[in-house]
Amino acid sequence: MSGHSHIKAGSGCEIYRFEGPNLEKFWLTSPSQLSNIIEGNQKIWINIQNHTHQEWIEAIQNRYKIHPLILEDIQHSSQQPKIEFFEDMVFITLKMIYSMDQKLDHIKTERISILFGENYLITFQEKPEDIFDLIRVRLENPQGKMRRLGTDYFAYTLLDTIIDQYYQILEIIIIDMEKREDRLLKNTGQFNLSTIYSLRKKVEYLRRNTWSVRELLSKWKKEEHRFLKKKNQVYLNDAYDHCLEIIDNLEIQKESLNSLVEMYMALLSIRQNEITKTLTIIATIFIPLTFLAGVYGMNFENMPELSWKYGYFATWMVFVMVVLALIFYFKKRKWL
Numbered sequence: 001m002s003g004h005s006h007i008k009a010g011s012g013c014e015i016y017r018f019e020g021p022n023l024e025k026f027w028l029t030s031p032s033q034l035s036n037i038i039e040g041n042q043k044i045w046i047n048i049q050n051h052t053h054q055e056w057i058e059a060i061q062n063r064y065k066i067h068p069l070i071l072e073d074i075q076h077s078s079q080q081p082k083i084e085f086f087e088d089m090v091f092i093t094l095k096m097i098y099s100m101d102q103k104l105d106h107i108k109t110e111r112i113s114i115l116f117g118e119n120y121l122i123t124f125q126e127k128p129e130d131i132f133d134l135i136r137v138r139l140e141n142p143q144g145k146m147r148r149l150g151t152d153y154f155a156y157t158l159l160d161t162i163i164d165q166y167y168q169i170l171e172i173i174i175i176d177m178e179k180r181e182d183r184l185l186k187n188t189g190q191f192n193l194s195t196i197y198s199l200r201k202k203v204e205y206l207r208r209n210t211w212s213v214r215e216l217l218s219k220w221k222k223e224e225h226r227f228l229k230k231k232n233q234v235y236l237n238d239a240y241d242h243c244l245e246i247i248d249n250l251e252i253q254k255e256s257l258n259s260l261v262e263m264y265m266a267l268l269s270i271r272q273n274e275i276t277k278t279l280t281i282i283a284t285i286f287i288p289l290t291f292l293a294g295v296y297g298m299n300f301e302n303m304p305e306l307s308w309k310y311g312y313f314a315t316w317m318v319f320v321m322v323v324l325a326l327i328f329y330f331k332k333r334k335w336l
Contacts, residue, residue: 014047021142031059074113081212098165116151207250214243
């Protein structure tokens with residue numbers, strides 16, 4: 001048994017080979033090593049990282065006689081999630097969406113393709129890191145379902161792990177939404193509307209992918225194939241229900257985002273009205289002062305107050321009294 005790490009630099013292949021209580025692990029750096037590992041009727045999980053390397057694709061194709069159309073789908077990163085059934089294998093492709101540090105800005109998306117037959121399951125990944133550590137741990141248990149229930153259950157477990165990550169992203173979105181609401185209510189000025197539209201795109205992207213996985217599972221449930229065991233249908237139903245729950249929650253979050261935008265616009269309008277109200281009050285206070293200043297700024301010769309000894313001080317008293325009277329009036333009317 002050889003040690004390995006599932007995160008390696010460059011391209012590589014991780015292999016788990018098991019039969020009964022025995023489990024062997026391998027890390028291969030060259031496709032030429034495959035022929036020494038893949039032998040007999042032992043069950044095997046082959047996890048190819050950085051599948052864009054043509055030599056790995058050719059090695060797997062030669063060993064398992066994979067249809068060229070499947071290989072084309074594997075190498076097409078823009079391929080929509082789907083499941084296809086062939087006489088001697090089943091092919092699934094979908095998106096892994098995950099965040100290693102539980103931060104919304106660090107969400108990663110990766111295409112993963114799953115191919116399985118009677119005794120083998122092959123995963124094709126775009127990047128060296130993944131979310132399957134728990135599956136690796138479960139494989140260590142010789143009495144576990146991963147060993148006993150066949151490759152279709154193994155494929156389901158991979159799908160279920162990916163769907164669980166959709167749940168994690170949903171939770172991150174919900175927490176982020178709550179923070180944005182608190183920030184908006186505390187200070188409208190610190191609220192960035194462009195980030196809301198960015199978040200809405202993430203919600204829609206996750207909803208679209210979850211919906212595609214739901215359709216994939218629906219097709220799987222209806223199919224009759226020699227590699228698909230009826231006793232494993234209950235697990236598919238559970239994964240299907242999880243997809244529906246995620247989609248429903250994402251619809252709620254989408255509505256919440258719309259409500260948040262409406263709240264922002266309403267609070268912004270209230271804030272602008274407050275500013276307008278303040279400016280109007282200030283202008284109203286200065287209107288009579290401007291009038292009085294204009295009258296006594298005309299400099300006519302026959303203006304008795306101009307030659308009065310206390311005229312300047314009296315004018316200031318009038319100004320102050322006018323301001324105080326207006327402030328008292330505004331407060332009485334609850335405009336201030």
